[in-house]
Amino acid sequence: MMDQATTERAAALFGALAHPVRLRIAEALTAHSMTVNEVAHQMGIGQSGASQHLSQLARVGILVSEPKGTSRYYRVRGPRIEMILSLIEEFCQVHSLYGEIDEHHS
Amino acid sequence: MMDQATTERAAALFGALAHPVRLRIAEALTAHSMTVNEVAHQMGIGQSGASQHLSQLARVGILVSEPKGTSRYYRVRGPRIEMILSLIEEFCQVHSLYGEIDEHHS
């Protein structure tokens, strides 16, 4: 069982991924790092929004970043986050196939 | 890469877990099923809140439920969700140990 601090942290982590754009960003940044502007363009959002989404993902530890010249490159922190994203993707695909049939559990 | 419907679904799934109480509920319901009132008492919240939290978790497929007499028993849907919770717990514990040191990735 998680202690309270870990629970709060985990909830914040889930919260950071609880937005379609941030989820797409996290997914994109597993492949390779990108600058804020690159993310903004790829996601079709403004620079400010991109910066804020990236900042939120980095604050909870999903992303890390390093400056390079006037730019800052963001990428996913490590393999655990990629595993979580894969599991969720799997889960959602199965769930969308079987929908309300409920995997014969109830 | 996830298609748009899957992305939306995954974001909703993360959103359901993005709340300390719901996270504790999900964790508790991996061990054994519970009724709404049992959850309410164990979490120290009201019946209405418990019902709504459980309903949200069930809506996105994290929980399943079955009625029994006048009660309804909720439990976690399957092993994938338990794996996700474990991974997140691990991640958060490592992250809280190393904090801003950033696992030497940047």
Next chain:
DNA sequence: GCTTTATATTACAATATCATGATATACTGA
């Protein structure tokens, strides 16, 4: 120092989520 480029921060209206109390629905047993 000035200009350009890239990013971060601030401000704020619109929207969504949350907690809580009241009410409604549904099942059980007398």
Next chain:
DNA sequence: TCAGTATATCATGATATTGTAATATAAAGC
């Protein structure tokens, strides 16, 4: 049918999140 119990839904005020524009900060080259 009536009373009691369990759950779900509705209503709503408080709080938080989102999207966007404007402004601020910081680095690089001239």
